[in-house]
Amino acid sequence: MDCVFCAIAAGQLPSYRLYEDEDFIVLLDIFPLRPAHLLIVSRQHAPYLHELPAPVQARLLPLAERLARVLRRAGYGEYGINLLINDGPEANQHVPHLHLHLIPRRRGDVPALLLRVLTRFLPFGRQRLQRRLQAEQQRLQAALAEEA
Template sequence: MDCVFCAIAERRLPAHCLYEDDDFIVLLDIFPMRPAHVLIVSRRHAPFLRDLPPALAERLLPLAERVAAALRQAGYGGQGINLLINDGPDANQHVPHLHLHLIPRRPGDLSALLWRLLTRFLPLGRKRIEARLQDDADRLRLILAKEN
């Protein structure tokens, strides 16, 4: 079975990629829980956190800090961002490839977050979501590119 994140890393599948280096790609989640829901994905296939080589694991949180700063600069998650790793299928990991979610939050968004959790894989409003993903990707790419 082909891994969707490996295919994205190898450019065999499209994605709203915001940043990439030799070890990680940063992209927008196509089923976002909140606006500007970002994933940091290891280029190396690692189903569980324990499978990520220590040198890469050491780079993951500093990269997450950089992406979180870009999100805040773009106006997302100014007062909070959830960082989440679903480590294994029993932890609700849908793609068996390590990825860290950054989910920007705002005051009072819990009901919308819960609704999105229940409906995130339904095709409702897909065109609107795709348009928002493109806008978010453009804004965040510019910010991340300036930091290099």
Template sequence: MNCVFCAIGSGQLPAHRLYEDEHFQVILDIYPLRPAHVLVISREHAPFLSDLSAAARERLLALAERLSRTLRACGYGARGINLLINDGPVANQHVPHLHLHLIPRRPGDLPALAWRIVSRFLPFGRQALQARLTREAELLRHALQREL
């Protein structure tokens, strides 16, 4: 199977891992739309939400709520967080493996968000972004250990 999220889950690819349990792994998005953009990735290779086991579906929103609380406690998304599942390629799902985005927002961030949507895959600024992701991962990992 040639799935980037399966490769991350098996340790074949690196990721900024924040949390893992029997159903999910939580990582930072390497092409974040906003600071502390988190992905909740199913351990099962489930291309669509309907393909995910009932046990994992039941756990997903509870985990998302805990992650939202942790993000807010760390100063991200205090006034709002987008929770987004792109369910299928027509819905802009680039990796055919179920994942939930948590994208912290703040008032007035729409121009920056729009710019990131357009430029997120461009190669410039990757070194500074990697340094920021490392800092965010450390902060969030410690906060999640206390929360979860």
């Protein structure tokens, strides 16, 4: 399968999943810009937002709002959360499959964020990051269970 998100949705690639339903999968970004950086990924392969059916589009923002509450309950994004869709390659969309980023922010995190933007795809520190993602997954799954 050529699309990494389609392969994740089909269970062919591992991921740090938090939630899934008939339209979306929620997982931790494996190249996070900040701790607990989430992705809401469409199950349907649609490179652009306008290619998703209107009923699916209508469910995206309410799901993002729910996940923002979960992030805050787990201690992430108290001061803000960036919601970001890179809609197309010229908009810095690395994977041509609709996904919405939820990036928890902290006061004073701009220098760390900028450094991470420049280094996020470099191979160093991957094992430490894997351990962090596992811990974040457990913490967020507990917060999600409280939300239900």
